[in-house]
Amino acid sequence: MTSLTSADAATFLAREALHLDRLDFDPWLALYTPDCLFWMPAWRDDGTQTEDPDRELSLIFYRGRRNLEDRVQRIRSGFSVASAVMPRVAHMIGNVVTQDAGEGTVRVDSSFLTNVHDVRTNKSHAYFGRYEHELVLVDGEWKIASKIIRLMNDVVPTMLDVYGV
């Protein structure tokens, strides 16, 4: 099959979220293609986000899974005080809409709400926005070729890492 139903796509996104909630990073990384795009744009002003990552700033911009692997390595390193007491995280994903983008690619739009409990400070933060996934079929398995995270509440309380959005 070269297309996904919205229900299948929702299950796929829920599985990605579950890996992050469990801080189970190896299966999370395995969901991405080696040349994946992972992009969280910044806000240009009150109402518009940055659109051209080569000319405008992003909160996170990576082309290549290797960068996500580096992020995971830092989190696990034992040498990052920001990652020493890991926050507890729960993602909620809804409003999943799929669109066949042709050539074995499915575009999936969704809304997310992530609650992050910072154990170190005993404070909880909510992050919310939209995801735009592009999924491709690789050897019979759906993989993430591109994930854009449109974070609505972008004033970051202290820190925000890949597992928090």
Next chain:
Amino acid sequence: MKPFALRDLVDDRPQDGVFRVNRALFRDQALFDLEMKHVFEGGWVFVGLATQAENPHDYFTNFLGRVPIIIQRDGEGTLRCFVNACPHKGVRLLQKLCGNARRHVCPYHSWTFDSAGANKNIKWQKAGRYAPGFDEENHDLATVAKFGEYRGFLFASLNADVPSLEEHLGETRKLIDLIVDKSPDGVELVPGRVVFTYAANWKMQLENCSDQYHFTSTHPSYIRILDQRAKEQVNEVVQSSIGAADFWQEDASGVTGGTMSFDHGHVLNWGIMPVSSALPEFERAEQLAQLHGVAKRNWMFNMRNLTIFPNLQLAENASSQMRVIRPIAAGMTEMQTWCIAPRGESAQARSFRIRQYEDFFNPTGMATPDDTVCYEEAQIGMAEQDRPWLQGHARGLGASIEGGNDWSDMIGMKPARSVLSDAQLCDESLFGSYYRAWAQRMAGVLS
């Protein structure tokens, strides 16, 4: 009645080789309220870049201490700084971060102002049966007492009794020149503002910017990734400018950098960085040497963390960042951050600069979170009562000399004090400059 005595807060005894700061400066809310009035609303404060309002009638909004302000260019191109509040009922006039408008109409009762801040209309004024006293009042937007520009960097003061901006910036103007002169067209902010908060005092950020001592302790997780990337030479990751320098490596030999401090609270820490392709400026290395001479060009490539007291930090290390510190409470600070870049650099250089920036500087990156978490842990530890004096301002006191050195001479700059250092000296005595300026601005309320 002055509730605080300076000698209880800052123990500054150069003759005894002592400089100490009381933890109260970081945690006391009553002291914080005085700081807002006298440090942030009592002297020069950075408010933005002229390029943020480049065209006629462009404006942007900000805060000067706790006071909302508008910086706007009028139809003739003159920049002004107003209080962002309608004189009628005090309502904030503009809510947007930035925009373009010839007229501002207050959303509450429609009083109207032009882009030079002049009142153009009071709704139904004639029918309003005002008494004569009303006509004697000025209905324009309030201008701030002092507003000035140095090479596109805009500063304002709510207090008129301050030195000229030229005098306030003093010799640090030569450090601002190093940033602006990287391009004949000056600098600009890369679109996209990143804002974060941290639950600690604003002075934690003030110090950390110029704190060479923390780098290898706070950021080993990042340094390990740089090491690994350098070894593997993979294409998908961005090349690091810091990885190409050794000013921070504990085994580096000889002079690797140092610090300089200036009158009015400004400080610089710096490290030698090679003129190499690890910096986006490299495409202009030859041209910059021809235009400005080799010494100034080489300084443009050096790692530099400049603080213009009390709220502007220009960090040229892993990339180029402009930070603005906005204190919210004794234990809460907001940071507004941008990538600052030479105008007209190539598309490749710009993209390279942005990639270097995001990984290091963002609160969603791999370095800044380890700093801000340390600030918060410091804020928790500041509750210690029995020993009020911190021990974090003593390092380098024995190496600090009056005036500059060969390195400042290269660009004809005369700092008030300087320390020339190897990789492990990591001067902390430069912070004394912050607290002396702090004490000057607070002088009226400290006994």
